[in-house]
Every structure is written in C-alpha cells, then in structure tokens.
Amino acid sequence: MSLDPKELEDFRAExxxxxxxxxxxxxxxxxxxxxxxxxxxxxxxxxxxxxRKVYEAGxxxxxxxxxxxxxxxxxxxxxxxxREMMRAxxxxxxxxxxxxxxxxxxxxxxxxxxxxxxIPGILSxxxxxxQGFSEPDHGSDLGSAQMxxxxxxxxxxxxxxxxxxxxxxxxxYMILLARSNPHANNKYExxxxxxxxxxxxxxxxxxxxxxxxxxxxxxxxxxxARVPESCLIGGEGNGWRVAMATLMFERGAAGGQAGGHAMMxxxxxxxxxxxxxxxxxxxxxxxxxxxxxxxVRFLIEERGLALNSARKRLAPLNAEYPLSIAMAGKLAVSExxxxxxxxxxxxxxxxxxxxxxxxxxxxxxxxxxAYFNAFSATIGGGTSEIQHNIxxxxxxxxxxx
Amino acid sequence: xxxxxxxxxIKFSDEQAQLxxxxxxxxxxxxxxxxxxxxxxxxxxxDKEIWSEMAALGWLGVAIPEDFGGSGLGLGEAxxxxxxxxRHVAGTPLVSTTLLAQxxxxxxxxxxxxxxxxxxxxxxxxxxxLSEESGDWNLTNLAATATKTVDGVALSGVKTFVTDATxxxxxxxxxxxxxxxxxxxLDRAAFGKGRMTRETVIDETRRSYRVTLDGMVVQxxxxxxxxxxxxxxxxxxxxACLLAAAEMCGGAAGVIATTVEYLKTRKQFGRxxxxxxxxxxxxxxxxxxxxxxxxxxxxxxxxxxEGKEGEIAVRMAKAAAGEAxxxxxxxxxxxxxxxxxxxDCDAQLYRRLGLWGEARHGDAAWQRARLAELMx
Numbered sequence: 001m002s003l004d005p006k007e008l009e010d011f012r013a014e015x016x017x018x019x020x021x022x023x024x025x026x027x028x029x030x031x032x033x034x035x036x037x038x039x040x041x042x043x044x045x046x047x048x049x050x051x052r053k054v055y056e057a058g059x060x061x062x063x064x065x066x067x068x069x070x071x072x073x074x075x076x077x078x079x080x081x082x083r084e085m086m087r088a089x090x091x092x093x094x095x096x097x098x099x100x101x102x103x104x105x106x107x108x109x110x111x112x113x114x115x116x117x118x119i120p121g122i123l124s125x126x127x128x129x130x131q132g133f134s135e136p137d138h139g140s141d142l143g144s145a146q147m148x149x150x151x152x153x154x155x156x157x158x159x160x161x162x163x164x165x166x167x168x169x170x171x172x173y174m175i176l177l178a179r180s181n182p183h184a185n186n187k188y189e190x191x192x193x194x195x196x197x198x199x200x201x202x203x204x205x206x207x208x209x210x211x212x213x214x215x216x217x218x219x220x221x222x223x224x225a226r227v228p229e230s231c232l233i234g235g236e237g238n239g240w241r242v243a244m245a246t247l248m249f250e251r252g253a254a255g256g257q258a259g260g261h262a263m264m265x266x267x268x269x270x271x272x273x274x275x276x277x278x279x280x281x282x283x284x285x286x287x288x289x290x291x292x293x294x295x296v297r298f299l300i301e302e303r304g305l306a307l308n309s310a311r312k313r314l315a316p317l318n319a320e321y322p323l324s325i326a327m328a329g330k331l332a333v334s335e336x337x338x339x340x341x342x343x344x345x346x347x348x349x350x351x352x353x354x355x356x357x358x359x360x361x362x363x364x365x366x367x368x369x370a371y372f373n374a375f376s377a378t379i380g381g382g383t384s385e386i387q388h389n390i391x392x393x394x395x396x397x398x399x400x401x
Numbered sequence: 402x403x404x405x406x407x408x409x410x411i412k413f414s415d416e417q418a419q420l421x422x423x424x425x426x427x428x429x430x431x432x433x434x435x436x437x438x439x440x441x442x443x444x445x446x447x448d449k450e451i452w453s454e455m456a457a458l459g460w461l462g463v464a465i466p467e468d469f470g471g472s473g474l475g476l477g478e479a480x481x482x483x484x485x486x487x488r489h490v491a492g493t494p495l496v497s498t499t500l501l502a503q504x505x506x507x508x509x510x511x512x513x514x515x516x517x518x519x520x521x522x523x524x525x526x527x528x529x530x531l532s533e534e535s536g537d538w539n540l541t542n543l544a545a546t547a548t549k550t551v552d553g554v555a556l557s558g559v560k561t562f563v564t565d566a567t568x569x570x571x572x573x574x575x576x577x578x579x580x581x582x583x584x585x586x587l588d589r590a591a592f593g594k595g596r597m598t599r600e601t602v603i604d605e606t607r608r609s610y611r612v613t614l615d616g617m618v619v620q621x622x623x624x625x626x627x628x629x630x631x632x633x634x635x636x637x638x639x640x641a642c643l644l645a646a647a648e649m650c651g652g653a654a655g656v657i658a659t660t661v662e663y664l665k666t667r668k669q670f671g672r673x674x675x676x677x678x679x680x681x682x683x684x685x686x687x688x689x690x691x692x693x694x695x696x697x698x699x700x701x702x703x704x705x706x707e708g709k710e711g712e713i714a715v716r717m718a719k720a721a722a723g724e725a726x727x728x729x730x731x732x733x734x735x736x737x738x739x740x741x742x743x744x745d746c747d748a749q750l751y752r753r754l755g756l757w758g759e760a761r762h763g764d765a766a767w768q769r770a771r772l773a774e775l776m777x
Binding site for chain 1: 676677682685692694772
C-alpha cells in the first residue's frame with residue numbers, strides 16, 4: 001500500500017468514523033485507566049471484548065507479520081489508529097504487556113514456534129500476558145532477582161515469588177526473569193528469561209489490595225512449578241540482555257509494538273475544564289491568577305512532552321544526548337501525570353475530601369483515584385529515583401551511585 | 402493538547418541542520434569559554450574581525466529576503482545560529498541586528514528597506530532602543546516622545562539597555578508620537594555618541610548603553626509606516642522571545658555540560674561527586690528541562706509569526722528556556738562548591754546570561770500570564 005498523504009488522510013477519516021461508531025457504551029461503572037488498575041472481572045471482560053473488537057476490525061497489530069495474525073501493513077497506518085484511539089478517548093487495549101513488551105520481544109528474539117504459538121493470541125486478547133520481573137525484596141533492582149529456575153533434565157523447576165503482577169489473575173502467560181545459575185561469574189550472567197504458562201501446578205496468584213482500596217496487582221508464588229526448556233527465550237544465561245530489551249520496549253525507547261494505547265492519560269484540558277466549574281471564594285477557580293499560572297505551567301509541560309516525541313526523530317537536534325528523550329520519557333510523563341492529578345484534586349476545594357463511591361464526589365471520584373494510581377507509573381518500571389540514576393549514568397555519564 | 406489527532410511536528414530544514422553544525426564549531430573556535438573574561442575586559446565594544454566573519458557567513462542576513470541582500474531564509478534559521486552562540490556566552494549584536502531587520506520587514510517603507518536591509522546583511526550593526534527606565538516589558542508602554550516642530554521631529558526621553566549602541570550603524574527607537582507608539586530607524590548620523598552612557602549590567606558580556614533622546618531632532622522619513630507599527634511591535638516582541646529562548650537554551654546546554662564535566666572529575670570523601678544522588682538527580686532534572694525547552698524552541702522556530710499559534714509557541718519557548726537555564730545555572734553554582742562562589746567559575750557567566758535573558762522581554766511568569774490570556 002502506498003503512503004501518499006491523501007490516502008493517509010482518507011485512512012484517518014475512516015478510522016475516526018469507525019471509533020465514533022463503535023465506541024463502547026458507558027458500562028455504568030468507573031473503568032480503570034490502565035492495565036495496572038483492572039480490579040474486577042466485569043472491568044476485565046469489558047476491556048477484553050473491546051480489544052477483540054478492535055483487532056477484528058483490523059486496527060491492532062497492523063504492522064506485525066501476517067503469518068502470525070498481524071496485518072502486514074506499514075507502521076504509519078497503525079500509528080494513525082493509535083492516535084485516533086487516544087483522540088476518541090475510547091478505552092485502552094487491555095493486553096498491554098503482550099502488545100507492547102512480550103509481543104515485540106517474541107517477534108524480535110523468539111523462535112518460529114514461539115511466534116506462531118503466542119502472537120495471534122496476544123492480538124485477539126485470547127491470551128493475556130503478565131510480567132514476572134519484580135520480587136518482594138528487589139523492587140527496582142532487577143539484576144538481583146532471586147527467584148530460582150533449576151534445570152532438571154530438559155525442564156526447569158521454578159521456586160520463589162514475583163510481585164506487582166498486573167493482570168496476573170487473568171493471564172495465560174507470563175514473561176519471567178529468574179536465576180538459572182546461582183554460581184555465575186556475576187549476578188547478571190546467572191539470569192534466564194522464560195515465556196511460561198500460568199495454568200500449571202505450583203503457580204498461585206494472590207491479589208494485592210492497592211492504596212486506592214481496589215485490586216489489580218498480585219503476588220505470584222511458585223512452588224516446584226515445572227516448565228520445559230522450550231519456554232526459554234534468548235538462550236539460557238542471557239536473561240539480563242533479554243530483560244533489558246524488554247525494558248526498552250516497555251519504556252517506548254524501541255519500536256515494534258502492536259499499537260493501541262495502553263493508558264487513559266489525563267490531559268491538561270480536562271483539568272482546565274475542572275477549574276472552570278470549581279469555585280474559589282464564590283468565583284470560578286480559573287479566575288484565580290495562581291490557578292491560571294499553574295494551569296499554564298502544565299500546558300507548557302504537556303506540550304513539551306509531545307514536542308519531545310517530535311524532536312526525538314530529528315537526529316541533528318539530538319546530537320549531544322541522543323538517548324536523552326527516549327530514556328527520560330517514562331520519568332517525565334509519570335511525574336507529570338502525578339502532579340497534574342494532585343493539582344486537579346486541589347481544585348475541588350472541600351469536595352476533594354470525597355472518595356470513589358460517594359454520589360457527591362466530582363467525576364465519580366476519578367481525580368482522587370487517578371492521583372493514587374499515578375504512583376503506579378512513578379514506581380513501576382523502575383522508580384523515578386532509579387530512573388534518575390539510570391539517566392544520570394547512561395545519558396550524562398556520571399559515576400555510579 | 403493540540404487540536405485534532407495530529408501530533409505536533411517540528412519543521413526543521415536542512416539549512417537549519419547545517420547552520421547548527423557550522424555555528425556550533427564557529428562558536429567553539431571564536432568564543433571559547435576560557436576567554437570569556439578577557440572578552441568582558443576588552444576595551445573595544447566589539448571584535449570587528451569576528452563580526453566580519455559572521456557577516457561573510459551570511460548570518461546577519463539569514464532572515465532577510467534575497468531582494469534585500471539577505472539569504473532569504475528565516476528566523477528559524479537564525480535560531481540555529483543563536484543557540485550555539487548562547488552556549489558560549491558570545492553576547493554578539495547578532496540578535497539586535499536580526500530584530501531590527503525584522504521591524505523593517507514588517508513596517509519599513511520601501512525606501513527604508515532598500516537602504517537599510519542590505520546594510521544590515523553586510524555587517525552593519527543594528528541596536529534596539531526599545532526599553533525604558535520603567536522596566537516595563539510591554540513594549541508599547543512608553544514615556545519617550547516625538548513632537549513635530551518646524552525643524553523636524555523632536556525626540557525626548559531616555560531609552561535603556563541599548564546593547565552595542567556605540568558600534569551600531571542603525572538604531573531602532575520607540576517613542577510616543579501623538580499618543581501612539583511609533584518606531585523610527587535612525588542612522589549613525591542621527592544619534593551622536595555623546596548621548597550614550599555605558600550601563601553596568603548583570604550579564605557582563607553585553608555592552609549596554611543608556612541613550613538620552615533629549616535634543617535629538619530627526620526627519621519624518623525615519624519613522625516606520627504608522628499603519629504597520631502595531632504589527633511591528635508585536636512581531637518584535639515575539640521574535641525577541643524566540644531568539645532569547647535560543648540564547649538561553651544554548652546557555653542551559655552549556656552550563657549542564659560544564660557542570661557534568663566537573664561532577665565527573667571532582668572528588669570529595671574519596672568519591673567522584675557525580676556519584677552522589679543529591680547532585681546526580683538535579684542534574685537529570687536540569688537535562689529534562691533543557692530537553693523540553695529545546696523541543697519548544699525548535700517548534701516555535703517553525704511557527705513564529707503564524708498568528709496566535711505562533712505567539713503561543715514563542716512565549717512557551719521563552720518561559721521554558723528561562724526556567725531551564727535558571728535551574729541549571731543556579732544548581733551549577735551550588736554544585737561547584739567553594740569554587741562556584743568565585744568569579745573564576747564559569748557557572749556565574751551562565752547564571753548572569755539567564756538573569757539578563759529573563760529581564761529582557763518578560764520573564765517566565767510574565768510569559769505564562771500572557772499565555773493564560775491566550776489559552777484559558
């Protein structure tokens with residue numbers, strides 16, 4: 001398919017119309033804003049049905065190979081769809097880990113069998129994926145993972161536990177980082193990376209209640225769970241390299257994702273709308289000069305993030321720190337979202353004291369919950385503090401802390 | 402964020418990429434940071450040799466159409482030259498010369514454009530006499546006046562922060578004429594050196610003068626087209642914001658590089674100080690502010706002059722660059738420890754560049770207040 005601007009515009013119009021027409025009806029309950037917040041079965045089924053519908057319409061995995069259920073089309077088309085989804089503010093694609101991290105990883109490093117076995121189910125949401133990286137005692141320090149994978153003939157026997165496994169109760173597969181060799185030269189060389197089935201004896205998923213009072217995260221326990229060596233990806237002892245590649249996908253620093261948005265991010269325009277209805281001293285809050293100043297700060301920051309994505313593609317404008325924008329993306333966006341939600345809450349005045357469930361809460365308590373949930377991104381995927389270390393060391397070249 | 406589903410794109414030309422590259426090595430060669438104090442102490446207001454080279458490179462006419470002796474590019478290309486100069490605290494009259502040309506292009510008479518624009522493109526220095534003792538950032542709140550007399554137009558009042566006034570071939574002045582803000586371009590014959598007194602300013606790389614207009618009589622023909630003057634004031638303000646943002650982005654990049662170098666070599670308590678998170682994390686914050694500021698800058702460079710969107714972009718760019726440089730240079734002084742408190746440490750050069758840049762054409766809070774009017 002050629003990519004002349006006219007055809008792209010026509011395609012955009014077609015996609016826009018499709019999402020307008022097929023936008024799911026309000027389910028009557030507060031939907032989660034990301035895959036990390038799916039706390040009830042009704043939320044999960046609603047979102048899974050929605051992803052399947054989008055995939056069946058041909059709007060997901062458009063640039064993935066046809067042989068594995070993808071569309072075999074140019075990435076530019078998928079990018080248009082993803083942007084239209086965000087614009088239309090339709091619910092996010094729930095199989096986020098599969099679509100954005102596990103899928104690209106398997107396409108990149110997996111065997112032919114693995115691609116055939118896993119990719120179609122990722123796209124259709126038939127097979128939900130979760131991630132087994134963090135451990136209870138090693139939150140941001142992935143290299144120190146202690147979970148054991150002991151070789152026994154052509155099998156590995158898994159023992160230990162992983163934490164923060166979003167979608168763990170719904171998942172059919174997990175990407176897992178575990179220690180296959182406790183006696184390796186260094187801690188990194190002892191790690192291997194696995195694609196494992198969740199419904200096998202010896203794996204137990206226990207929901208964790210979040211600070212919001214809701215569910216969504218889990219702790220996964222492994223007790224002599226046995227998987228065949230064909231579950232390995234990237235080869236035994238190469239787990240660290242595979243995990244780093246996965247993190248590049250997770251942080252959006254490497255392309256190849258199936259498309260679709262992963263998160264209902266909060267936009268400043270929504271907070272501006274809130275400032276128009278919220279009252280300060282009998283007047284709309286938006287008339288308060290300090291509120292205005294803060295709103296404009298957020299508008300500048302929000303646009304700066306969008307413009308960073310645009311500038312990232314222009315090599316001459318990234319000559320000094322070529323990795324900077326890509327590596328700092330997660331840190332920048334997550335902290336921005338957290339501060340924005342916090343500010344939104346402050347605009348509610350006395351009504352900020354309501355919480356999700358009270359009929360008088362503004363926007364069903366969306367802002368209260370969004371603020372709490374914003375910490376999932378400032379903590380998950382490497383805390384903001386660890387991100388600062390990584391960027392300081394890898395982009396600025398400062399000595400290790 | 403942006404209207405519609407289209408993501409913002411940054412228009413960035415091959416010419417900009419080339420200019421950025423050439424200007425970066427030029428600035429490195431001609432304005433080494435190590436010689437900044439010598440440049441400050443120099444007797445002459447201007448290194449004429451370097452200025453001629455800049456003219457020969459075509460930089461002074463980069464935003465002047467070919468018909469008027471320029472190279473027919475635009476302000477976006479000027480940004481690519483100004484940013485690296487800011488990084489080396491070069492303090493040349495490039496910005497004021499470029500802005501004077503912009504005023505002429507917007508509101509000059511045909512005669513003024515034909516006479517003055519080629520002069521500027523060739524290396525004639527342009528000075529801006531726009532600000533006044535009040536320090537008001539609104540360029541049209543003026544106290545200086547012009548009054549018609551039998552001999553011509555009599556000027557009175559005081560203009561401040563006129564950089565490179567003594568070297569200038571042309572000077573753009575703003576006055577109230579019949580209660581309306583007006584702009585005039587005076588040539589050297591019309592403004593005598595006797596009316597200028599050197600100002601002591603926070604950015605010592607600037608040669609800044611106070612210019613007294615009292616007793617100056619000029620002819621009508623020096624004034625820019627009255628009908629276009631309001632548009633010229635607006636454009637001057639926006640173009641000035643853009644180029645100040647470029648200079649400050651360059652400054653932020655320079656001070657971050659300088660400080661990172663120090664953090665990589667200086668040891669305390671047996672460790673490289675860059676290994677301490679108390680220093681490392683704020684340096685990353687500075688880098689992220691710079692990244693956003695540069696993205697705003699090059700977006701603004703592509704849309705400057707395009708109505709409301711252009712104004713929003715340049716004001717955001719200036720606010721972002723000002724805050725990025727303020728934070729980076731402030732932390733730079735602190736992170737250099739005792740050395741940071743000395744005149745010899747380069748951190749102060751950058752902090753002064755930032756304070757100067759914020760004081761000219763509106764600081765970040767002022768820009769945000771304007772943006773609130775435009776966006777909320």
